[in-house]
Amino acid sequence: MMKISNVDRLIEKTREMAINFELKPGSRVNESALSKELGASRTPLREALNRLVAEGFLTFQTGKGFFCRPLDPKRIMDLYESRVAIEVEAIRLACKRATDAELEVFGKYLDATEPEYLSKMDVSDAVHVDEGFHLYITRLSHNDELLRMLENLNGRIRFVRSVNLKSIHDTDRSHHAQTRLSAHRRIFDALLTRDADLAGDTMRSHIERRWEEATEAVQKAYAQIYVPDDMQKEMT
Amino acid sequence: MMKISNVDRLIEKTREMAINFELKPGSRVNESALSKELGASRTPLREALNRLVAEGFLTFQTGKGFFCRPLDPKRIMDLYESRVAIEVEAIRLACKRATDAELEVFGKYLDATEPEYLSKMDVSDAVHVDEGFHLYITRLSHNDELLRMLENLNGRIRFVRSVNLKSIHDTDRSHHAQTRLSAHRRIFDALLTRDADLAGDTMRSHIERRWEEATEAVQKAYAQIYVPDDMQKEMT
DNA sequence: GAATTTAGAACTGTATACAATTCTGAATGC
DNA sequence: GCATTCAGAATTGTATACAGTTCTAAATTC
Known part of the structure; x- marks a missing residue:
């Protein structure tokens, strides 16, 4: 039974807060206040x-001190x-390295998660399933460093994925869910051919498409958050 | 005048020690001893x-506590x-985004560093020039996150680059230096065409070739460091 | 009224103390 | 011999204190 460190707990709690904007972007983190809130002293925090x-x-x-980093469109x-x-590199490596057995298990994983994805469409569950698909492929590259980097990237854009899926949730959810799933299937099929160029291109255009979608959703979300200057004056 | 933080100084010092194996791979870092050595207390360390x-x-x-991570061949x-x-992705983006002016300056940078690379072939200088070339291209992608990741990777494999260049240094140095430089030129030429696929492929095969070279050098270096088991017994 | 100064509050940076845990090696039992 | 036990040493984990810095807003100046 591997004991988890207190600092690790604080990291996860605080990371979660940063992802969910419970720490206001651009503003200072108050160490005493946060340490009290999380039940620790300033040293481990x-x-x-x-x-x-x-x-x-x-x-x-x-x-x-420490500041929560803002997520602007450039970033x-x-x-x-x-x-x-x-x-793209991960799936290229996966084409070379994934065993037939691994690919079969991956196929079963997809069969199992698809109905789930279509039915209980809670936004944070959907984000989790989506991240899971991409992490799975990266794991098939058998490269720990790529996996580690992707885990970091996933955390940093989780808010964007959420906003994106939330905006879909409000409009035509089941249609979009179908679109997504078939895109994932296409990536899986490309992986099965073990053609690195094909699989890489498929992955690239999928992520680029998601980025365009997300950018649009984020712009809408920002328009709701950022009140124009002349309106802010009235709020003081 | 931006004041540099004490913790940053400790980070750089300790990172340097980890890179140069002044902290023994796999062994525990003694906090009190190290903090004393670096002139600080355990808290900032x-x-x-x-x-x-x-x-x-x-x-x-x-x-x-903290352990220095070993660099095995898989890693x-x-x-x-x-x-x-x-x-590969950085140079693809650079093909799209680098301005003509930037490419011209990059060309001049190459002209300036080449004679330097051929003459004063101090190993750590050579490593620095080599890293500099790759960082430069990644900077032309105008993507801060890719740059940040590459800086991290460079630090983590710096020892490998050193061992590699050192082994070359001992054999036919100036021939290898020429080979390297012309490889860099080929990458630059590919970038000038702004053909992302071509530039990406050129970069990929360059790095892969370097990896093969490095693997060989590292194996030789390890053979010198790791004494066979039956010989170790005699040393107790 | 706008800019400047300034005293005090708030907060960060780090040394230190001490409890809790892990490590070490000598003593013990088999 | 070889494994086990155990006490003392070494080391980590964290709270706290306090010095130094930054922030805030009231007082002052123009």
């Missing part, structure tokens, strides 16, 4: 915050492009 | 160590494959 700086969720300024683009980099 | 865990240089075990392969992922 600062250790956790330092890890999140290295993971890219927070920034640090000497003498000022979202950078992160999606990074996903393309990682996942 | 542990913050630095936590960042290096997130960067992949160290591992952490509850109750046991070296994973890291080189990750470089392929990042750099």
